[in-house]
Structures are given as C-alpha cells and as structure tokens.
Amino acid sequence: MDQYRKYKEGEKGAWLSIFTYILLATVKLAIASIGNSSALRADGLNNATDVVASIAILVGLKISRKPPDEDHHYGHFRAEMIASLIAAFIMMTVGIQVLFDTGQSIIKGDFSQPDMLTAWTALGAAIIMFIVYLYNLRLGKKINSTALQAAAQDNKSDALVSIGAFVGITGAQFQLYWLDPLAGAIVGLIICKTAWDIFREATHTLTDGFHPKELDLIKESIDTHPDVLYIKDVKGRLHGNQSLIEATIYVDPLMTVEESHEITDRIEENLKEKHDVPHAHIHIEPFEGEQ
Numbered sequence: 001m002d003q004y005r006k007y008k009e010g011e012k013g014a015w016l017s018i019f020t021y022i023l024l025a026t027v028k029l030a031i032a033s034i035g036n037s038s039a040l041r042a043d044g045l046n047n048a049t050d051v052v053a054s055i056a057i058l059v060g061l062k063i064s065r066k067p068p069d070e071d072h073h074y075g076h077f078r079a080e081m082i083a084s085l086i087a088a089f090i091m092m093t094v095g096i097q098v099l100f101d102t103g104q105s106i107i108k109g110d111f112s113q114p115d116m117l118t119a120w121t122a123l124g125a126a127i128i129m130f131i132v133y134l135y136n137l138r139l140g141k142k143i144n145s146t147a148l149q150a151a152a153q154d155n156k157s158d159a160l161v162s163i164g165a166f167v168g169i170t171g172a173q174f175q176l177y178w179l180d181p182l183a184g185a186i187v188g189l190i191i192c193k194t195a196w197d198i199f200r201e202a203t204h205t206l207t208d209g210f211h212p213k214e215l216d217l218i219k220e221s222i223d224t225h226p227d228v229l230y231i232k233d234v235k236g237r238l239h240g241n242q243s244l245i246e247a248t249i250y251v252d253p254l255m256t257v258e259e260s261h262e263i264t265d266r267i268e269e270n271l272k273e274k275h276d277v278p279h280a281h282i283h284i285e286p287f288e289g290e291q
Contacts, residue, residue, distance in 0.1 A: 010145045013136040014058035020132050021051040024125050035115030039165035039183035042098045046191055049094040053087035057147045077239045080147040081202045088199035095191030102184035114180055119169035126162035129155050150198045157194040161187045210236040227263050229287040245280040253286030260284045
C-alpha cells in the first residue's frame with residue numbers, strides 16, 4: 001500500500017471518530033442537563049471538542065494525500081503533524097476550562113445528587129469509545145499514521161474519562177456528592193494530559209526528532225551488508241509517517257561505481273522491507289584503513 005492510499009484508508013478512522021463524538025456529545029450534554037451531573041457535562045464537553053480535533057485530523061490526512069508540487073517537493077505529509085498540534089491545542093483549552101468550572105463547584109460547595117441515568121449514559125459511552133479506540137489503534141498501526149494513533153489514544157482517554165464519570169456519579173448516590181464534581185476535575189486533568197502527550201510527540205517530529213532506538217536498529221541493518229566496511233554516520237527524521245534516512249558508509253576503494261551503486265540499492269531495499277523506510281540516501285566513501 002503506497003503512502004497516499006494509506007492516508008485515504010486513515011480517513012475512515014477520522015470519520016468514525018467524528019460521527020461517534022457528535023452522537024455522544026449530544027446525548028451526554030442533554031442527559032447531563034436533565035440529570036444534573038457535572039461529571040457527565042464535562043465528559044460531553046470533552047467529546048464536543050473532540051469533534052473539532054477529529055475534523056482537524058481528517059483535514060490533515062486529506063492534505064497529506066496531495067502529491068508533491070513546485071512548492072512542496074517532498075509532498076505534504078507533515079500536514080498530519082500540524083493537524084495533531086491543532087487537536088492538542090483544542091483539547092488543552094477545553095481541559096483547562098473543565099478544571100476551572102469543576103474547581104469552582106468544589107470551592108463553592110455546589111453539590112447535588114445527579115440522576116443515576118447519567119451514570120448509565122457514561123458507562124455506555126465508555127464501551128462505545130473503547131471499541132472505536134481498538135479500531136483506530138489497529139488502523140493507525142496498519143498505515144503507520146501518527147495522527148490516527150494519537151486519535152486512538154484520545155479515544156482511549158475518552159473511554160477512561162467516561163468510566164471516571166460513572167464512578168463519580170455512582171458515588172454521589174451514596175451521599176458522597178463531592179465525587180461528581182471531583183470526577184469532572186479528573187476528567188479535565190486527563191484531557192490536559194492527553195493533549196500534552198500529543199503535543200510533545202508532534203513537536204518532536206516537526207523539529208526533526210527521531211527516536212535513538214529506531215536509529216540503532218536501522219544502523220544494525222546497514223551493518224549486516226557484507227560489503228559495508230564502516231559506518232560513518234546515520235541520521236533520521238520523520239516526514240509525516242515516513243522515515244527519511246541518510247547514511248554515510250565506507251566500502252572497498254577498488255570497487256567500481258556500478259558495484260557501489262548496487263550496494264546502496266540493496267541497502268535501501270533492505271531498509272524498506274525491514275523498517276518501512278521509503279526514502280533512504282546512502283553516501284559512499286572509500287575505506288582507507290582505521291577510521
């Protein structure tokens with residue numbers, strides 16, 4: 001599957017998240033208003049912002065599918081990372097707002113007993129979101145999409161948030177009224193934590209960060225070629241969901257240009273098969289003893 005088809009496939013997960021979040025946000029906010037639950041209201045607001053975040057990811061995936069042009073010689077794959085950043089900012093804003101609102105309720109002692117219907121709503125939503133999480137996680141790994149995997153983690157946090165709301169609302173039924181707004185505050189913290197994780201991963205990629213362990217594995221694969229006498233340097237960066245690798249290797253100085261070229265071809269094919277590296281630039285230098 002080529003990169004453009006992968007992004008097309010990834011749009012299915014984004015659409016699934018959008019429709020699910022719209023449905024859950026509408027139901028939660030309506031029932032939270034009827035059943036008077038701060039935790040479910042916070043959970044519904046969380047899902048409402050997730051709609052915007054999922055739309056941002058969908059737009060990012062669509063832009064990433066655009067082919068290279070005169071201004072973008074390497075394509076538009078980094079649009080996926082920008083979409084992840086937008087999603088993180090939206091989530092962080094809502095998380096802080098939820099913390100502020102529920103914090104005020106706790107300080108003022110504005111407690112009330114929510115209807116048990118709100119608890120069952122939260123539990124049902126948790127089950128639905130966990131199913132969506134499993135689907136998007138599998139699809140994100142299949143197409144190696146950072147944005148879709150980030151969306152899957154958001155789906156999982158949403159499922160945990162709904163479980164927390166269920167626990168808080170249930171506790172309020174036993175006169176522990178403070179548990180409902182406390183669950184809402186915990187919801188806000190989870191939203192902020194998820195937003196931070198997505199932001200950190202996206203900025204790491206956009207600033208040309210590359211995990212050292214992955215680079216070590218790539219270096220080991222290059223070193224397995226029998227004609228590679230010494231590896232001077234290996235560098236890597238991510239372009240959307242694609243790894244771009246540059247390596248400088250030393251070979252026998254008596255080799256012909258054609259033989260050296262065959263070595264680079266075999267190394268590039270090996271990296272593509274073993275590490276899903278679609279673009280590798282291998283620079284050849286003559287080996288002259290100890291380096």
